Amino acid sequence: MFARSKNDSYMGKRNEHQSKSKFWKTYSDYRLILWMWMLGDTAVMWAPAELAHNGFYLHSIMYLLVIIVVATPLLFSEICLAQYTNCDVITIWNFLPLFRCFGYGTIYLVTMKVVYMLVLTSWSLVYAVHSAMSPAPWNTCDDYDGNSTTKFCMVKRKNTSVFQNCLEAQSMYGGDCGMKTASRCFFEVQIGNYVTSAVWPYCTPHYKENIALWCIAFALFVLTLKRKFLRIGVKLALGYVGLGTFVLVCIALGTGGTWFSSSVSLGWASIYSMDWTVLDAQWCVVLRKAFLAVGAGCGMASGWTSGAEFRSPACMTAVAAPLLAVLASLMLSLVTHSGIKTMSFYHGDEENIVELGNNFFFTPFASMTETLSYFDEYNLSGFIWFSVTFVCMFVNTWLLFSYLKDYLINNLTFARRHHKSSSMSLVVSLVLLSYPCFCSDLTPALLDAAETVQIFTSLIFSITIYWIYGYYNHSVDIIFMIGVKTSYFWKFCWVLNPVFICFILVTKCTYLALSEHGENSHEIESLGTTVDFLLYIVLLGIYALILLFPLVVQLLIYIANGDWKGLFTPCGDWGPKDDILFKSRKMFVPEIMTTEFLYRQVKKHGYSKRKNVNVKKELSIESEASHCLQPTEWSVLTSN
Structure with a gap:
């Protein structure tokens, strides 16, 4: 767990060669899993919504540049280190033993992300099921007319004159016209109205989300029993995602509104008006989402790569997989962007066409249902969109849960002996932890905490590997491992990577998701704060304790041994697991x-x-x- 003393015979440990059984029969399986991991919530939900609603062309260029210059070089280093050492998320930090505590923090990060993904996947499943109905609940007001909560309901696409009168009333009087769209009504009933200010302290999901959650949990338990299920499932999922994205693009390009020129939908109005405050906030969100899109900092890419053989072509997929994920993300963004332009063309207006709700999840759910309804009357595009989204969310949750379960089984004897019962206990525990986060004002707090930890871990990793261990030593390790000289582009990005990530971390702390709609959260008067912000502080405090305890113990061990130099130098067994490769690296x-x-x-x-x-x-x-x-x-x- 902690650093070894000088007298430890680590060479004897090396000869044992604790090599894990090779999971990859072919490297195509590895490439597909790595690609599917990058098609997560950021790539298929948040990036399309942010890019399409806030200036598609300009922000798409920024999105692509950040992934190429900042995110991909860091991911490339993570994959190279994992293949170079075949270590787990803890021992991979042996190039700087003092910071091995960040490996334990990564396990905590994966746990937070599993809980968050369970909530998001349940909502996606509910929307996917309803989108298969005819008509979809956001295309009719039958369930909302006369309801005391929803009151006056309208379908914008069918009630054009009513919607236009509502727009005129809003522009003249600057208030609400008293009408609600069917998409807003459905969202508020299923997600939006369930906040701590209304239901505190009884945060439990609705019966639909509850059923969806336990169905997902049961599927995770069954599918993680056999590793071959993962290989088969990822291939089927990627096939469906590729086919669904292609059909959506064809539907979008086949509508006349796609070719309509709209300045508002392009996002140039904010530039013309010089509203730099709004523009800066939009830029910061796009930069952060671009960095998080490849999944760097979670230990997932390095965890799946550690089973690859030495000098295999596995490392080179670090460049291909993010670019393929960006392609899929930009195609989905193009579909959303075309839908917004179609709405403007259909109503002959460019302002106040897209609804902006008072909930953080309004845009990827309610706004998306309204936008996609303008493509076809039978909601085919809506079903394809939400089914593709659900498939990506579920497979990502599957990968996260498999990674967490494998770590526990490999490090706990009891879990290894009782495989099925341990897996069932783990999935039930994660489900119970996700229950409070079904309050839609607490989910952004969980997302903010997970993203902050992920960016901070990436920052520390980049500083230690590029500035302390040295980008030159890292480059030599890569040359020794794959036999290819690293270009000046990689070295340039590695040197500046900590600076870029530090800027992204500052913007994340400045623009928190929970502060966007903080009025929905219950206020604790005795503490002078809201429930969502308190949850955010508690989650970060737990992460700080997880880092602090191993760090203090590590320092005490080094002080007792009098080995101050060993704090910032790699462990004696740092390098390839194979004994011959380890010795040849010294002479390389x-x-x-x-x-x-x-x-x-x-x-x-x-x-x-x-x-x-x-x-x-x-x-x-x-x-x-x-x-x-x-x-x-x-x-x-x-x-x-």
Whole structure:
């Protein structure tokens, strides 16, 4: 658990070669799982909503640049370290033993993300089921007319004149016209009205979300019993996501409103009006979502990569997988953007077309149902959208739960002996932890805490690996492992990576999701704070305690051993698990792996001209034998 003393015989430990059984039969399975992990809530829910509602073209360029320059280099390093050492989320920090405590913090982060994903996946399942109905509840007011909560209901696409009169009343009097759309009514009944200010302290999900939650939990328990289910499930999920995205793009491009030029839908109005406060907030959200889209900092990518063999092509997928995920995310953003333009074209107006609710989840759910309803009357696009979203959410929850369960089984003897009962206990515990977060004002607090921890972990990782361990040493490790020299682009990004991530962390702490609609949360007068902000502080406080305790114990051990230098130097067993590879790394000269050096040596020794193959042989059989027996002089050309 903690650092070893100098007298520990770590070489004996190395000879045991604690290699895990190889999970990947083919590297295509690994690539698909890594790609599916990046199609999470950020890529298929938040990024399309933020990009389409706040300036599609400009923000899409920013989104792509941040992923290429900031997120992908960090993910590449995580994958390379995992394949280089075959370590878990704890021992991978052995390049700087003092910060091994962040490995325990990563387990806590994965737990928070599983709880958050259970809530989000349950809501997605409810919307996916309702979108398959004919008509969908957001395309009719039959269930809301005369209701004391919803009162006057309208369907914007069907009641065009009523909606236009409502817009005129809002513009003239600056208030609400007293009408609600069917999409808003359905959202408020299922998600929006369930906040702590209304139901405190009884936070339990509605019966629909409750049924969806336990169905998801049962599916997780069954599907994690066999590892082959994951390989099959990911292939089926990616096939459906690819097909669904293609159909949505075709539907969107086939509507006349897609080709309608709208300045508001492009987001240029905020630039023309010089409302830099709003613009800066939008930029910061896009930058943060772009960094979080690839899933760096969660330990997931490194966890799945640790089963890859040494010098396999697994590392190179770190570049391909994020770009494929960005492509899918931008295509879904294009669909949403086309829907907004179709709404503007349909009503002949560009202002106040898209509803902005008073809940954090209004945009990806209620606003999305209203936008997609303008594509077709039978809600085919809505069903495809929410079914694709649910599939991505469920597979991500599956990957997170599998990662958490594997860690417990590999490190706890009781869990290893009682595999099924431990898995069932884990999934039930996570379900019970998710119950309070079904209050839609507490879910953003959980999301804020998870994102803050994830960005902070990424920041510490980038500082330690690039600035303390050194980007040069990291580059040499990669050359030794995959036999390819790292380019100047990677080195440039690695050097500036901590600066970029620090800026993203500052923007995250400045623009919290829970502060966007904080009036929905119950206020605790005795503490002078709201419930959602209190939950955010408590979650971060638990994370601080998880970091502090191992860090203090680690320092005490080093103080007792008098090894102050070992605080900032890699452990003695840091490197490849294989004993031969570990020893050869000490003798490795990185220059021999570069083409430039080989050509320079050949030119220097006069071997640039071809020699006649019929030249007289100078060496006899005896001289060859004597040459083999005599030790040759060492050089970098013959070292490997």
